[in-house]
Amino acid sequence: MTALGAIVSKRNIRRVDEDREDTIKRLLSNAIIGGPDSCWEWTALKVRKGYGVIRYNGKKLRAHRLSYELHCGPIPAGLFVCHRCDNRGCINPSHLFLGTNTDNMRDMVSKGRHRLIRLPGERNGQAKLTEAEARAILASKGKVRQEDLAERYGVSQSRISSIMTGKNWAHLTEVGN
Numbered sequence: 162m163t164a165l166g167a168i169v170s171k172r173n174i175r176r177v178d179e180d181r182e183d184t185i186k187r188l189l190s191n192a193i194i195g196g197p198d199s200c201w202e203w204t205a206l207k208v209r210k211g212y213g214v215i216r217y218n219g220k221k222l223r224a225h226r227l228s229y230e231l232h233c234g235p236i237p238a239g240l241f242v243c244h245r246c247d248n249r250g251c252i253n254p255s256h257l258f259l260g261t262n263t264d265n266m267r268d269m270v271s272k273g274r275h276r277l278i279r280l281p282g283e284r285n286g287q288a289k290l291t292e293a294e295a296r297a298i299l300a301s302k303g304k305v306r307q308e309d310l311a312e313r314y315g316v317s318q319s320r321i322s323s324i325m326t327g328k329n330w331a332h333l334t335e336v337g338n
């Protein structure tokens with residue numbers, strides 16, 4: 162069984178795996194395939210964040226993740242498929258790489274994408290924190306992981322870190338937390 166087959170059958174053991182070649186054809190037929198170096202733009206359904214969506218063995222998958230699995234191999238648990246090209250709608254496997262959530266966030270922050278995309282109910286990485294939030298973050302020092310705090314407050318981890326080290330909200334650190 163292929164690695165992809167193993168992953169898929171774990172998700173839904175009763176279904177028969179689709180043929181890999183057919184799936185690749187179906188995947189590619191939903192994108193504009195340019196040259197090997199250009200972005201392969203997904204033309205079918207996308208989620209609000211801009212990632213392509215494809216049905217595979219009865220499951221809705223992110224198109225770029227399926228593209229990575231089909232062309233490059235299985236995605237180890239806990240890793241993300243990131244875009245070198247900063248185009249979430251791209252499924253060109255040569256534009257995809259495996260990274261941790263931290264890589265993914267760092268990548269987004271370094272490219273400024275977090276400032277370009279604002280989703281309702283979500284704050285961008287540069288969001289202003291209220292003093293109460295900054296105090297709560299300081300109070301969590303050593304108890305809650307910085308990544309978790311970053312996610313909870315919708316800011317970048319470096320922002321959390323700068324609060325912890327007193328670079329931001331220094332007056333809170335001075336008065337004691």
Ligand SMILES: [Zn+2]
Binds near residue numbers: 200201246251252
């Ligand atoms: Zn691309």
